[in-house]
Amino acid sequence: MESSEQTERRAAEWLSRRDSDTWDDRDQVELDRWLSESTANMVAYIRLETVWRRADRLQALGAGLPSGKVPKPEEFNLSPFFGEPVEIASPPYRVSPAWATAVSVCLVLLVASAWYLWPSSPDYHTSVGGLASIDMPDGSVVTLNTDSAIRVELTPQRRQVRLDQGEVFFKVAKDSQRPFVVLAGDKRVTAVGTQFSLRRLDKDIRVLVTEGAVRIEQAASLTSRQSKPLSLVSAGKLASTQGDAILVQPEPPAKVEESLSWRSGYLIFREDTLSRAVAEFNRYNSRKIVIQDPAVGSIRLSGKFRATENEAFVRLLEGGFPIRAQRNVENIILTSSPVP
Amino acid sequence: MQRVDTALNTWFAEEILVHEAALVRYLSRTWPQRSDIPDLRQEIYVRIYEAAKHKRPTSPKAFLFATARHLLIDRARRGRIVSIEAVGDLEDLNVLIDEFSPERRLNARQELKQLVNAFGHLPPKCREIVWLRKVEGLAQSDVAQRLNISVRTVEFQLQKGMRILAQTLLAKAVMPSARTRTATGDASQKEESDDGIQ
Numbered sequence: 001m002e003s004s005e006q007t008e009r010r011a012a013e014w015l016s017r018r019d020s021d022t023w024d025d026r027d028q029v030e031l032d033r034w035l036s037e038s039t040a041n042m043v044a045y046i047r048l049e050t051v052w053r054r055a056d057r058l059q060a061l062g063a064g065l066p067s068g069k070v071p072k073p074e075e076f077n078l079s080p081f082f083g084e085p086v087e088i089a090s091p092p093y094r095v096s097p098a099w100a101t102a103v104s105v106c107l108v109l110l111v112a113s114a115w116y117l118w119p120s121s122p123d124y125h126t127s128v129g130g131l132a133s134i135d136m137p138d139g140s141v142v143t144l145n146t147d148s149a150i151r152v153e154l155t156p157q158r159r160q161v162r163l164d165q166g167e168v169f170f171k172v173a174k175d176s177q178r179p180f181v182v183l184a185g186d187k188r189v190t191a192v193g194t195q196f197s198l199r200r201l202d203k204d205i206r207v208l209v210t211e212g213a214v215r216i217e218q219a220a221s222l223t224s225r226q227s228k229p230l231s232l233v234s235a236g237k238l239a240s241t242q243g244d245a246i247l248v249q250p251e252p253p254a255k256v257e258e259s260l261s262w263r264s265g266y267l268i269f270r271e272d273t274l275s276r277a278v279a280e281f282n283r284y285n286s287r288k289i290v291i292q293d294p295a296v297g298s299i300r301l302s303g304k305f306r307a308t309e310n311e312a313f314v315r316l317l318e319g320g321f322p323i324r325a326q327r328n329v330e331n332i333i334l335t336s337s338p339v340p
Numbered sequence: 341m342q343r344v345d346t347a348l349n350t351w352f353a354e355e356i357l358v359h360e361a362a363l364v365r366y367l368s369r370t371w372p373q374r375s376d377i378p379d380l381r382q383e384i385y386v387r388i389y390e391a392a393k394h395k396r397p398t399s400p401k402a403f404l405f406a407t408a409r410h411l412l413i414d415r416a417r418r419g420r421i422v423s424i425e426a427v428g429d430l431e432d433l434n435v436l437i438d439e440f441s442p443e444r445r446l447n448a449r450q451e452l453k454q455l456v457n458a459f460g461h462l463p464p465k466c467r468e469i470v471w472l473r474k475v476e477g478l479a480q481s482d483v484a485q486r487l488n489i490s491v492r493t494v495e496f497q498l499q500k501g502m503r504i505l506a507q508t509l510l511a512k513a514v515m516p517s518a519r520t521r522t523a524t525g526d527a528s529q530k531e532e533s534d535d536g537i538q
Contacts (some may be wrong), residue, residue: 004382012499020481020491020500043352043385050353051506057455058474071472271372302372320416 125149139173167199355400458508
């Protein structure tokens with residue numbers, strides 16, 4: 001079969017001929033024959049023709065301009081139509097309604113449960129598979145991933161959050177008088193106005209900064225106020241600590257989005273190994289998936305999945321791979337199935 | 341020889357092609373090989389067009405994504421690197437579609453803005469020829485005469501223009517990619533971009 005690109009080229013050739021001043025009935029017969037040769041020809045032609053017809057509306061651009069002069073892109077004058085210079089920006093990020101509802105529900109629940117703890121030192125936590133977003137009194141928004149726990153302390157002098165376990169995304173409201181400090185074990189992450197996610201892995205942390213910059217420090221001891229700086233991490237960077245060493249690496253935007261997809265309840269994999277995918281799923285589900293066969297663990301897969309739907313994930317694995325799943329009450333065991 | 345079914349073609353343009361940006365985003369998130377995407381897209385369109393000849397689906401958008409998903413699963417089973425979209429049931433799939441696809445019905449003003457934006461992305465030579473043909477309404481032969489070039493060159497540039505416009509208006513209409521945006525500053529680069537349009 002012809003590649004879609006070849007087909008598209010042929011369709012464009014036909015359409016430019018159709019657009020010419022020498023088109024006649026015989027040409028039309030030939031075009032009809034080409035279109036009926038294959039549905040691929042037909043859809044490629046419809047696609048270009050639709051756009052080409054839409055382009056007739058470009059005539060609006062010619063209003064008030066002398067003939068024969070082609071303006072530069074920034075010179076298109078559409079003010080008669082728009083009442084303002086044309087500015088085309090990408091649309092704002094949209095939050096899906098389902099997600100918005102989920103957030104507000106969590107919020108209500110959390111606010112209700114935290115009410116009598118306020119204002120001393122509110123604690124928040126999520127269970128396995130949970131997701132919660134909290135609006136702080138200072139305007140910051142904190143989103144907790146699965147199985148996470150934080151303690152918040154807001155005073156007129158400082159804003160401090162202790163991350164006891166799990167992963168949190170912080171959208172920090174600007175307040176240069178009160179730095180926003182997150183403590184995770186002996187690590188200290190300080191931000192002014194910025195957005196970043198912080199995942200705690202026992203003693204080490206992973207910090208992904210999406211806006212602004214944060215400073216990472218290590219406390220001399222858990223109780224001490226003294227600390228030594230590890231690194232300043234700017235937007236688009238991922239920092240991982242190992243003891244008192246730190247690795248900072250740039251993250252491509254697509255990867256950042258994938259890493260943060262948990263905020264809308266999804267896991268995204270791109271040619272990741274099944275072992276890694278399963279490890280991620282197990283963070284969100286109390287019924288763990290166990291890989292019993294190294295060959296199964298090294299299979300690579302891509303896709304977008306609901307984090308809490310490990311059942312659906314396993315069904316897809318069974319359908320798409322030579323994998324057999326044994327479902328027990330407390331876990332799901334994956335083994336390779338013999339090729340039929 | 342089959343007759344051209346105008347009503348079917350209109351339906352296809354209005355109900356299916358409008359979701360191309362969402363479809364391409366879905367494919368590029370789900371399928372590891374970016375270079376496969378135009379062929380996958382075409383295969384999906386072919387399947388939908390064939391099915392719609394017999395009966396138009398009641399929910400074209402859901403049908404489009406279900407078709408895409410089936411095709412990917414078919415391909416995944418045959419290929420070594422496998423890509424699957426784990427959506428437990430159709431309800432989940434709908435959530436996914438809504439998330440990926442802000443409503444594509446634009447009002448006339450937005451539509452014109454997008455068109456102007458796409459037109460601005462054409463390489464200079466191509467833009468000039470499309471301008472003379474579409475804005476000033478000159479016949480192809482008059483465009484050739486005005487610019488002192490051959491009619492064949494005019495045709496060639498128009499073909500290129502159509503394909504780039506289709507790419508920008510359909511495949512990237514809603515969320516222009518970073519690459520498309522940077523292409524504005526350097527139109528000559530556009531010709532060698534991996535959109536494969538030359």
